[in-house]
Amino acid sequence: MSDDAAPGGAAAAAGLTGTRTSRAAEAAGRGVMNFSLGLLILAAFWWLGGYLIAMNPKTQSFAGFGLVQTLQSFPELWNLGKLQKAIAASGYRLGGGMSIAIAIGVPLGIIMGRSKRFRDLSNSAFQFLRMISPLSWMPIAVFVFKAWDDSIIFLIAVASGWPVMFSTAAGLAKVDPAWFKVARNLGAKPIQMLTQIILPAISFDIFTGIRLALGVAWVVLVPAELLGVTSGLGYAIKDARETLSYDHLTAMVLTIGIIGYTLDTVCALLIKRFSWHRGDA
Amino acid sequence: MAIRGVNINIQGLGYRYSSRGKPTFSNLMLESKRGEALAIIGRSGCGKSTLLHIIAGLNRPTEGTMHFDDKKIEGPSSRWVMMFQAPHLFPWMKVSQNVGVGLGFAGWPEKEKRERVDEALRLVELQDYAETNVQDLSGGQQQRVALARSLVMEPELLLLDEPFSALDAFTRASLQRDVRSIAKRLGFNLIIVTHDIDEAVLMADRALIMAGAPGKIVHEFEVPLDDPRQRQDPAVQAMRARLLDAFHSAAQVAGAPKEKLDEADTESNSVSQHA
Numbered sequence: 001m002s003d004d005a006a007p008g009g010a011a012a013a014a015g016l017t018g019t020r021t022s023r024a025a026e027a028a029g030r031g032v033m034n035f036s037l038g039l040l041i042l043a044a045f046w047w048l049g050g051y052l053i054a055m056n057p058k059t060q061s062f063a064g065f066g067l068v069q070t071l072q073s074f075p076e077l078w079n080l081g082k083l084q085k086a087i088a089a090s091g092y093r094l095g096g097g098m099s100i101a102i103a104i105g106v107p108l109g110i111i112m113g114r115s116k117r118f119r120d121l122s123n124s125a126f127q128f129l130r131m132i133s134p135l136s137w138m139p140i141a142v143f144v145f146k147a148w149d150d151s152i153i154f155l156i157a158v159a160s161g162w163p164v165m166f167s168t169a170a171g172l173a174k175v176d177p178a179w180f181k182v183a184r185n186l187g188a189k190p191i192q193m194l195t196q197i198i199l200p201a202i203s204f205d206i207f208t209g210i211r212l213a214l215g216v217a218w219v220v221l222v223p224a225e226l227l228g229v230t231s232g233l234g235y236a237i238k239d240a241r242e243t244l245s246y247d248h249l250t251a252m253v254l255t256i257g258i259i260g261y262t263l264d265t266v267c268a269l270l271i272k273r274f275s276w277h278r279g280d281a
Numbered sequence: 282m283a284i285r286g287v288n289i290n291i292q293g294l295g296y297r298y299s300s301r302g303k304p305t306f307s308n309l310m311l312e313s314k315r316g317e318a319l320a321i322i323g324r325s326g327c328g329k330s331t332l333l334h335i336i337a338g339l340n341r342p343t344e345g346t347m348h349f350d351d352k353k354i355e356g357p358s359s360r361w362v363m364m365f366q367a368p369h370l371f372p373w374m375k376v377s378q379n380v381g382v383g384l385g386f387a388g389w390p391e392k393e394k395r396e397r398v399d400e401a402l403r404l405v406e407l408q409d410y411a412e413t414n415v416q417d418l419s420g421g422q423q424q425r426v427a428l429a430r431s432l433v434m435e436p437e438l439l440l441l442d443e444p445f446s447a448l449d450a451f452t453r454a455s456l457q458r459d460v461r462s463i464a465k466r467l468g469f470n471l472i473i474v475t476h477d478i479d480e481a482v483l484m485a486d487r488a489l490i491m492a493g494a495p496g497k498i499v500h501e502f503e504v505p506l507d508d509p510r511q512r513q514d515p516a517v518q519a520m521r522a523r524l525l526d527a528f529h530s531a532a533q534v535a536g537a538p539k540e541k542l543d544e545a546d547t548e549s550n551s552v553s554q555h556a
Contacts (some may be wrong), residue, residue, distance in 0.1 A: 178367065179369060179371065181339060184357055185359075185363050186382060186383030186434065187358065187387055197371070200373045200374075201371075201373070203373075276372045278416055
């Protein structure tokens with residue numbers, strides 16, 4: 001009965017997995033090396049720029065922007081509790097805005113992907129709203145919401161909802177319609193169709209959308225925090241500028257970069273974890 | 282596995298894609314007894330796949346009724362399962378998960394589900410591949426997983442829509458033999474839609490030829506051959522010749538061009554030469 005077996009059968013499949021693992025380890029090693037080298041080059045330029053600023057009497061007062069001074073300011077910021085407070089405040093706003101974006105974007109994306117009527121009706125309105133800069137909603141948000149925090153969460157949700165929604169819809173449009181037919185044939189109820197067929201089938205696209213949205217949200221968060229609020233990484237930058245603490249300012253900028261990069265890496269790992277496409281793993 | 286077939290009674294079945302459009306077929310009558318393997322042969326566009334989708338409950342007929350053992354059929358059910366031309370496996374699931382997906386939909390407890398899945402995998406001889414990702418399987422193995430996914434539901438009726446046409450001749454021959462043998466062993470009905478005459482002769486107890494627009498059943502043949510059926514067996518060859526003649530005459534009545542008439546013959550010959 002096994003006339004149609006793949007050459008070598010299960011052993012071949014195991015061998016294939018082994019080859020894939022060694023290739024993945026090789027690629028990971030190369031990735032770590034490139035990552036470290038890239039950061040080293042960036043640090044070298046930064047150090048050189050800081051050194052030139054410090055050496056020039058005309059720019060000496062801006063020496064705090066240098067690499068060494070910035071790194072030295074981290075323990076101070078940590079001991080004062082400024083760093084933790086700023087990260088916690090920004091994290092709360094980012095988490096709130098992203099949660100709303102995902103909670104609204106994924107279901108709307110699924111409806112867009114499944115219903116041509118809804119897609120046709122909503123496309124022009126959504127494309128129009130998407131093109132409005134999120135920060136231009138700020139005055140309206142301040143009128144509508146009592147707390148500044150809520151206004152910023154709203155801005156982040158507005159900015160990050162679109163990538164989640166459009167990516168989800170695009171993912172569903174690519175799904176093989178025969179999967180729905182097979183699932184229906186095997187007795188899938190609507191909720192099972194959603195949780196066991198639709199969501200796993202488009203998980204790659206949802207996480208890709210979340211990754212894009214996170215990038216947009218992170219970019220919107222800092223300028224939004226420059227207005228009105230008295231906490232968060234954006235506010236900390238403004239505060240450092242006003243007190244001429246340039247080392248603190250660059251430390252906060254560096255923190256924004258590190259957190260943004262970490263969040264993006266986590267998203268990339270989640271995409272890899274949930275992707276079933278061959279070649280993504 | 283305890284499977285029993287079903288008595289099928291279809292009366293006055295008709296279907297049209299749009300209310301103003303021409304019917305795909307109309308007033309179609311079909312009966313099949315418990316455990317029978319029925320082949321429906323016809324060239325593309327005669328409505329045989331549409332008929333199969335309606336029997337599976339995936340499309341609703343515009344006229345007529347269907348009864349399985351006196352129960353009126355109005356929608357899909359895991360008791361009558363369809364196998365498609367492509368396996369359409371879920372690539373994010375392992376082999377065992379693909380096979381057990383229907384049992385999961387039906388809320389089976391994990392332990393019983395596991396046992397049924399193992400049994401179905403043994404039936405299609407893929408027990409060593411339970412934990413393999415379906416994307417690592419050959420086309421034939423994937424179609425076997427699709428077969429196990431259907432069998433695990435213990436269907437009364439298995440509907441096959443040209444399920445082996447995308448496979449190479451050797452794999453196709455092996456699956457044709459195995460599906461018939463499993464169906465006979467477990468006792469469920471088979472309805473196979475195909476344009477491959479050999480497939481009909483090798484798998485069916487009875488073959489119906491569908492032709493025309495709107496489509497209708499124009500010929501009916503008993504296929505009283507012993508199992509296992511071998512292509513080179515003179516009785517199989519004779520049956521094949523009879524079906525082919527009937528197929529050609531039906532297609533001529535329906536006004537098919539000459540090249541279309543030769544399609545089924547060419548396909549049958551290619552399989553005969555390979556297997």
